[in-house]
Amino acid sequence: MSNLFSSGQLGRIKVNNRIIMAPMTRSRADAAGNPTPMMLDYYRQRASAGLIIAEGTYPSENGKGYCRTPGIVNQQQIDAWGEITAAVRAEGGKMVLQIMHCGRCSHADNKSTTAETVAPSAIGAEGEVFTEAGMKPFSAPRALHSDEIPQVIEEYRQATHNAYAAGFDGVELHATSGYLPAQFMSPGSNQRSDHYGGSLENRLRFVVETLQAMASVDGADRVGIRICPGFPFNDVKDPDPKETFEGLLSAIDPMQLAYLHLMRASPLDVYAMVQEFFSGPFIINGGYNRISGDKAIAERGAAAVSFATLYIANPDLVKRLHDDLPMAEPDQATLYTNTTDGYSEYTNYSG
Template sequence: MQLLTPITLGALSLKNRVVMAPMTRSRADEQGDMPNALMREYYRQRATAGLIITEGSHPSADGKGYCRTPGLYNDAQQGAWAEICKAVHDEGGKIVLQLMHCGRVAHAANKAPGARTVAPSAVAARGQIYTETGMQNFAQPEAMSPADIRQTIADYAAATRRAYAAGFDGVELHCTSGYLPAQFLSTGSNLREDDYGGSLSKRLRFVLEVLEAMAAVDGAGRVGMRICPGNPFNDLHDDDHRETFAALLEAANPLGLAYLHVIRMPKVGDNIALAKRHFSGPLIVNDSYSREEAELALAADPQIAAVSFGRAFIANPDLPRRFAEGLALAEIDPSSLYTAGAKGYTDYPPAG
């Protein structure tokens, strides 16, 4: 079974090609955006994955969007993440931190006092976000100044340094789902007329400078990027997403990233074919693959190096073993995806 064979992605050597996809689970401590012991157990249970990609974690207090999501911008958070990395490594696993700055996808009720909501332009996203006091309209963001942009790029680099100090094997830039990098790329949310907006090349600049800053910490071979061209989530709109991502991947390709993590979305086009045309490095493909379909994808194209699984890993902490032995997969409890506590998080048992 090819899914269970080893693979090397840049500087990351994986024992199998079953990757745990990043999934927000809303279990961090609200006070201080702290990773905790419950999260440590959750990731430890799933360490038989070839690679764990963590839930999106904000590189600054301003970058937080949702309630009970973890950060990595201070010593206490770094220490808590170090315990999680150790738990995964003690089980023989590998773990990458996904960095997620939500930009305008936010509300003050979910942020620390004094934290700002910033975006490329002062254009609020249409829609609502969950807070502990109920659903609220997305905040009106502040347009980022050139100094804000420089600071945010530095925040990504600082979080990358902290990630490596905590023991993470790599980092992944979240570049989809309507969050800050995607906001800079898209014509609907980036109305700037300076060096970070207007023409296509200027809309690409923020993402490329973030990738370069992350790669400068310890090489591009420890850095990945997740994309889903055409994803309209969180009120994202781009006049020509295929042109935008083709140009982004052409520009990012020479960096030598460890991998490109591509979410397929057939309703908007063939994202995997787009990635293959414009990016020459390894691909991790994602979204609702069965074991059989994943095997076919790996066999059909050597550029597809691994497959990431989200929902299947929630209810099946021993997913690689279940694949290996042909065991049935347990189903998730959707009602507990984002609730606090162990229920629906660490209480899914391995196969008997």
């Protein structure tokens, strides 16, 4: 019977074990969005994961929301990511890049002076975002014109192309946590009257067309999607998330994606939803440990389990889970600072 330590397959991506490093924004890129040497160390230290899903990375200057997050837009960024994927591959690891367009969850201070904050509708998100000058309210967005939407989808296609040029094994569409794809899916942030808003089919159109564009680069079996049905984070307002996400899963199931990455963070029974509406491999996430992770695979149909918080302070998580070793606790104060402290300085278990 399979467990966390069995090899497996996520679309075209073969994994040596089913322990996945979940994407985590850590704000260690430079001000121009270039991955840095400390990011190389950090990811290389975690290469024993079956698969690393690298942090949310912007596909265009408009898509950047937070300070010191990386991009996959220009050659310098592609080259810097390329060094990281090569280092991870040299250790026997695999890497997927999470493509994250923040849409309205952004602040103008965090992006280039020529970039704009765009969203499905001109409705600001309630909440604040970290900037170098402290917390500030989200910037007011401009509604995308109908004829601009294909260009935004093209940004995701180009980012996918760039990610493959940088040596990634696959890409993941970030479609949760209130970012641009979630903004299109949710009636609270999407009040468009064209064919990207209104009916359920219209609200899902942006996500479906974006996945198709990403799959057009080199097949759907290198493309995953991350969702969290019913997660209200970043001011997502959807009166019927069950209907929205059952509709989404039905729409994307025929595409035969590499995987569905499911975050559990709402009372909705995501296992039941997947069982009924999605036939491909799924990665489950949200508070798992060795016992519940094994169970998710053996009894609940998960292809793999992803771990975020545990990966912060335990670079050798696979070994610690396997040998039942104690886990180190992360320092919350250094989650998003810009030094190696609290980042690449956590060490393997040494007794």
